[in-house]
Amino acid sequence: MKLPEKMTDKVPIVHKKQVEQAQAKEEALINSLSDGIIVRDQKYKITKINLALTEMLGYTEKELIGKRTRDVIKIKNLSGTTPSEDELTTRPSQETGRPVSGTFSWSTKEGGKIIVDVVTSPYRIDGKLAGTVTVARDVSEQAAIDRAKTEFVSLAAHQLRTPLSSINWYLEMLSDDAAGKLSTNQKDYLQEVMFANQRMVALVNDLLNVSHIDLGTFAIKPVPTDIEQVIKNVVAELNNQIAQKSLHITTAFSGQVDNFLIDPQLAHIVFQNLIGNAVKYTPEGGSIDIYAILDNERLLISIDDTGYGIPKSEQDKVFHKLFRADNVVKRDTEGTGLGLYLVKAIVEKAGGTIGFVSRVNRGSTFTVEFPSTGMKKQSGSQVLAAHRKHQPQGV
Amino acid sequence: MYGEKRLKWSVAMRSKQTILVVEDDRQLRKALTTKLDQIGYKVVSAPDGEAGLKLALDKQPDLLILDMLMPKLNGNDMLKMLRKDRRGKHIPVVVLTNDASPKSAQAAIKRGAPAYFSKASISLAEVVEVVRYHLGD
Numbered sequence: 001m002k003l004p005e006k007m008t009d010k011v012p013i014v015h016k017k018q019v020e021q022a023q024a025k026e027e028a029l030i031n032s033l034s035d036g037i038i039v040r041d042q043k044y045k046i047t048k049i050n051l052a053l054t055e056m057l058g059y060t061e062k063e064l065i066g067k068r069t070r071d072v073i074k075i076k077n078l079s080g081t082t083p084s085e086d087e088l089t090t091r092p093s094q095e096t097g098r099p100v101s102g103t104f105s106w107s108t109k110e111g112g113k114i115i116v117d118v119v120t121s122p123y124r125i126d127g128k129l130a131g132t133v134t135v136a137r138d139v140s141e142q143a144a145i146d147r148a149k150t151e152f153v154s155l156a157a158h159q160l161r162t163p164l165s166s167i168n169w170y171l172e173m174l175s176d177d178a179a180g181k182l183s184t185n186q187k188d189y190l191q192e193v194m195f196a197n198q199r200m201v202a203l204v205n206d207l208l209n210v211s212h213i214d215l216g217t218f219a220i221k222p223v224p225t226d227i228e229q230v231i232k233n234v235v236a237e238l239n240n241q242i243a244q245k246s247l248h249i250t251t252a253f254s255g256q257v258d259n260f261l262i263d264p265q266l267a268h269i270v271f272q273n274l275i276g277n278a279v280k281y282t283p284e285g286g287s288i289d290i291y292a293i294l295d296n297e298r299l300l301i302s303i304d305d306t307g308y309g310i311p312k313s314e315q316d317k318v319f320h321k322l323f324r325a326d327n328v329v330k331r332d333t334e335g336t337g338l339g340l341y342l343v344k345a346i347v348e349k350a351g352g353t354i355g356f357v358s359r360v361n362r363g364s365t366f367t368v369e370f371p372s373t374g375m376k377k378q379s380g381s382q383v384l385a386a387h388r389k390h391q392p393q394g395v
Numbered sequence: 396m397y398g399e400k401r402l403k404w405s406v407a408m409r410s411k412q413t414i415l416v417v418e419d420d421r422q423l424r425k426a427l428t429t430k431l432d433q434i435g436y437k438v439v440s441a442p443d444g445e446a447g448l449k450l451a452l453d454k455q456p457d458l459l460i461l462d463m464l465m466p467k468l469n470g471n472d473m474l475k476m477l478r479k480d481r482r483g484k485h486i487p488v489v490v491l492t493n494d495a496s497p498k499s500a501q502a503a504i505k506r507g508a509p510a511y512f513s514k515a516s517i518s519l520a521e522v523v524e525v526v527r528y529h530l531g532d
Binding site: 158161162163164165166168169170172173178201204205383385 | 420422423426427429430433493500513514515516518519520
């Protein structure tokens with residue numbers, strides 16, 4: 001910051017030197033950081049950057065100061081789409097008064113692309129909002145490694161689907177006596193092989209879904225959908241297990257839930273996992289209550305069970321990949337441990353939030369919330385797979 | 396067994412409908428043709444889109460079961476060429492694939508494929524249901 005000229009005559013030289021030293025120190029500090037720094041005013045115009053940012057992007061200070069970031073730098077989502085102002089971090093941070101983070105692709109002056117993790121925070125002077133500060137870290141190398149790993153998983157999982165389909169169909173024909181009548185024992189063993197194969201298909205589908213999520217390539221296509229029907233369809237799919245365990249299921253709906261903007265396939269996957277988990281991890285005779293409430297502000301869905309619960313020491317890992325709590329792994333060795341990771345990723349990408357409360361041997365309540373405007377649309381080259389066949393068009 | 400033989404006879408006598416299976420994986424192709432033959436349909440098959448297109452135009456089957464990801468000519472391109480020919484315009488098509496791309500599904504449905512299924516998630520019994528539905532059995 002420069003002192004106004006008319007003051008320089010009046011301010012004693014010793015104070016002027018102190019101010020200049022403080023400014024030089026501030027410059028040195030900000031330029032010593034390896035992450036890029038962008039300071040903006042309330043109109044989103046850049047007022048200050050650091051050396052790391054100029055090196056990251058190839059632009060000079062002069063080319064950036066006084067401009068809005070995206071007037072100079074081409075910014076894209078990882079999926080290749082152009083983010084809206086609300087999907088970036090500056091406006092949300094300024095409007096909410098909180099730090100907002102994101103990962104984006106930035107174009108450099110020379111036309112290259114880098115992947116950056118950004119965190120933008122509002123800053124205040126004398127209690128009043130003065131603008132925002134963004135810290136940007138170049139994670140291109142790590143992103144390339146992660147992408148290669150994810151693409152490998154995606155390719156391997158995709159290749160596995162064909163032989164798994166083959167195993168499924170031949171087992172089916174064998175158990176239908178298509179190659180000769182089988183004994184009861186033989187049919188029982190075949191049944192076990194078929195279940196194991198179905199578990200592999202479910203795992204492969206989950207791995208593929210996870211890779212599509214990690215690569216940001218899955219589509220979100222919200223259409224007016226009857227939430228009550230989606231939930232009832234999922235419950236119907238689970239009827240056998242519900243009956244076997246004599247579980248009591250109640251559902252309640254409030255508001256215009258029959259016409260909510262949601263991707264029906266993704267909603268199905270979300271409820272399939274959440275309600276499926278409630279059924280799987282609730283002991284015989286237990287109960288599961290499912291509510292969906294839509295008001296002017298939000299859609300709130302709650303799935304409340306009287307199941308085994310999640311130990312407090314493990315609750316922070318619930319949404320991690322391949323996590324399964326110790327108290328349920330001992331009871332049931334099935335399950336991929338990918339379901340909740342998928343659900344959280346889908347819900348958050350679609351603009352919603354997910355949370356839960358749980359107590360061991362008392363049960364869990366998972367809640368999912370979307371704004372009343374519905375799921376956020378996202379273009380993508382892949383659809384995520386539910387654990388059932390696709391419904392045919394027109395049938 | 397008797398019930399199935401009787402059903403096979405009644406289907407054959409009723410319709411003698413022909414199904415063309417175009418699928419590059421040998422085992423899946425064999426499973427589909429075996430099952431549909433057991434049910435009483437006349438089944439012909441092809442291991443790639445090029446051979447499949449030729450057979451479809453020559454035989455004009457009552458139903459085409461089509462894979463998407465195939466060598467020589469993929470399912471979408473085969474369907475495109477089939478629809479351009481007056482002999483292939485009206486053949487009903489059921490797509491059975493492990494390609495999860497919505498673009499692929501949309502393209503196929505746009506070309507008049509009334510059904511699109513994931514092979515990994517559908518049983519043979521369900522395939523038979525879909526076939527019967529589209530053949531009006």
